[in-house]
Amino acid sequence: MKKKLCLQDVSGISEIDLSERLRAITGWKNGKTEEREQWFDLDGEEVVLRCRETELLPVAKSSELRLFAREGIIITATKLLPLRELTIVYTSKEVTKLNALVEKLCCRMSLILAEPDLEQRLAQESGTYNFMKLPVYKKGDLQAMAVCHLPWQLYVVSKAWQQFLQHPEEKLFVRQLRVKLRRLRSTLSFFKPVLQRNSCAAWQNALRQQGELLSRLRELDVALMTCEKIRLQAAASSGKLTVPEQVETLLQKLRGEELDACLRKADLSVVTKTLAQLNVWLHERPLAPNLADKKIRKFIGKRLCEWSQKLENIDRKYPDFHNMLELHQIRIKVKRFRYALQTLPEVPRDSNLLRRLKRLQDMLGFLHDDFINAKLVQCFLEDSGNVELRYEAGLFAGWERAKAEAAVELLPQLWEDFCGALSSWRKENL
Numbered sequence: 001m002k003k004k005l006c007l008q009d010v011s012g013i014s015e016i017d018l019s020e021r022l023r024a025i026t027g028w029k030n031g032k033t034e035e036r037e038q039w040f041d042l043d044g045e046e047v048v049l050r051c052r053e054t055e056l057l058p059v060a061k062s063s064e065l066r067l068f069a070r071e072g073i074i075i076t077a078t079k080l081l082p083l084r085e086l087t088i089v090y091t092s093k094e095v096t097k098l099n100a101l102v103e104k105l106c107c108r109m110s111l112i113l114a115e116p117d118l119e120q121r122l123a124q125e126s127g128t129y130n131f132m133k134l135p136v137y138k139k140g141d142l143q144a145m146a147v148c149h150l151p152w153q154l155y156v157v158s159k160a161w162q163q164f165l166q167h168p169e170e171k172l173f174v175r176q177l178r179v180k181l182r183r184l185r186s187t188l189s190f191f192k193p194v195l196q197r198n199s200c201a202a203w204q205n206a207l208r209q210q211g212e213l214l215s216r217l218r219e220l221d222v223a224l225m226t227c228e229k230i231r232l233q234a235a236a237s238s239g240k241l242t243v244p245e246q247v248e249t250l251l252q253k254l255r256g257e258e259l260d261a262c263l264r265k266a267d268l269s270v271v272t273k274t275l276a277q278l279n280v281w282l283h284e285r286p287l288a289p290n291l292a293d294k295k296i297r298k299f300i301g302k303r304l305c306e307w308s309q310k311l312e313n314i315d316r317k318y319p320d321f322h323n324m325l326e327l328h329q330i331r332i333k334v335k336r337f338r339y340a341l342q343t344l345p346e347v348p349r350d351s352n353l354l355r356r357l358k359r360l361q362d363m364l365g366f367l368h369d370d371f372i373n374a375k376l377v378q379c380f381l382e383d384s385g386n387v388e389l390r391y392e393a394g395l396f397a398g399w400e401r402a403k404a405e406a407a408v409e410l411l412p413q414l415w416e417d418f419c420g421a422l423s424s425w426r427k428e429n430l
Contacts, residue, residue, distance in 0.1 A: 012110075042122055047076050049118060050075065071084050074122075076122075088102070113279060163176075194288060210274075226369070246380075322408055380392070
C-alpha cells in the first residue's frame with residue numbers, strides 16, 4: 001500500500017523553483033509537471049487550491065519512491081495562504097530509503113512535518129478536525145490509533161518548533177511548544193501497552209529530550225513573570241513595595257544565556273527528521289499481532305480505568321504534601337491524566353471532574369513555581385558582597401510564601417475532593 005509523507009518548506013525563499021531545488025539535492029530527474037486546481041468545502045466555506053505540481057523520479061528504476069513538489073496558493077474566504085511543500089510517496093518495503101531521503105532533505109532545507117491531506121490539514125489548523133469520521137477509524141480496531149490519535153499531534157509539534165526557533169524571544173511560543181510536546185508524550189504513553197515496547201520507549205526518550213531542552217528556559221520565564229507581578233503590585237502600593245530590579249536583571253541575563261545554549265542545541269533539521277521518522281513508524285501500524293483486531297474503545301476504557309485508579313492512590317506512594325519533590329511527581333501524573341481526558345475524543349467528558357482537576361493542577365503548578373523561583377535565586381541570597389541584592393532575592397523568594405504555605409495546608413482537602421469526583425466519574429463511565 002502506498003503512503004505519503006509531507007514536508008513544508010518554511011525557509012521563506014520563494015524565488016527558487018522548488019522542483020529544481022529538490023532535483024539539485026537528490027540528483028533525481030524531473031517527471032511530468034502539471035497545473036492543478038482543486039475545490040473543496042471546509043465547514044461550509046469554499047476553499048481553492050491552485051498550484052504547480054512536479055513529479056521527481058529516482059535514478060534507480062527499481063525504486064518505488066516518488067517525490068512531488070508543489071508550489072502555489074490556497075484561497076479561502078478571508079485569506080490567501082502560500083503553498084510550498086514536497087510529498088514523498090512510499091511503500092513499507094522502502095522505509096529505509098525513505099528515511100535516508102528525509103535526512104538528506106532536512107539537512108539541506110528548512111522543513112517541517114505536515115498533514116499530506118490538505119483538507120484535513122486545514123481542518124486541523126482551524127480546530128475542526130475530527131478523525132473519528134475517517135474510514136480507518138470507523139473500522140473500530142486498535143490499528144486506527146497509530147494513524148488517528150498521534151500523527152496530527154506530530155504536525156502540531158513540528159509547527160510549534162518552527163514558531164519557537166523563528167521567534168525565540170517570545171515566551172508564549174516556549175510555553176506552547178512544551179505543552180504540545182507533553183500532550184504528545186502523554187498520548188504515546190497512554191497507548192504504549194499496545195505498541196512495540198522497545199521502539200515506543202526510544203521515541204518517548206527522544207521526545208523527552210526535546211522537552212528538556214526547554215525546561216530551564218521555561219523556569220526562567222516563570223520567574224521573570226513573577227518579577228512583573230511584583231512590579232505591578234509595587235506600582236499599586238504607591239512605592240511601599242520594593243521592586244527586585246537587580247534580581248530581574250540577573251534573571252534576564254540568565255535567560256539570555258540559556259536561550260543561546262538552547263538555540264545551539266535545537267536544530268530544526270534534527271527535530272523534523274525525528275518527527276518524520278516517528279510518523280513513518282506510526283504509519284507502519286506497530287502493534288503487537290495479537291492486538292491488531294482489538295476494539296479501540298474497549299482498550300481506551302480499560303486504560304483510563306487503570307490510570308484513574310493509580311492516580312487516585314498515588315498519595316500512598318507520595319504521602320508528604322509538604323515535600324515539593326513528591327508533589328512534583330503527583331503534578332506530573334495529574335497533568336498526564338488531564339491531557340488524556342482532553343485529547344481523546346472517546347473519553348466521556350464531565351465538567352465537574354474537569355473543574356476539580358484544573359483547580360488541583362493549578363494549585364500544584366503554583367506550588368511548583370514558588371519552589372523553583374526560590375531555588376533560582378538561592379545563589380543571590382548567598383551573595384554576601386551585595387546587601388541590596390540579598391534583600392531583593394529574599395523579597396522575591398518570599399513574595400508568595402504565605403500563600404504557598406496556605407495552599408499546602410489546603411491540598412489534602414483539594415485532593416480528597418478530586419479523588420471523590422474521579423471515583424464517581426469512573427463508576428459512571430468506565
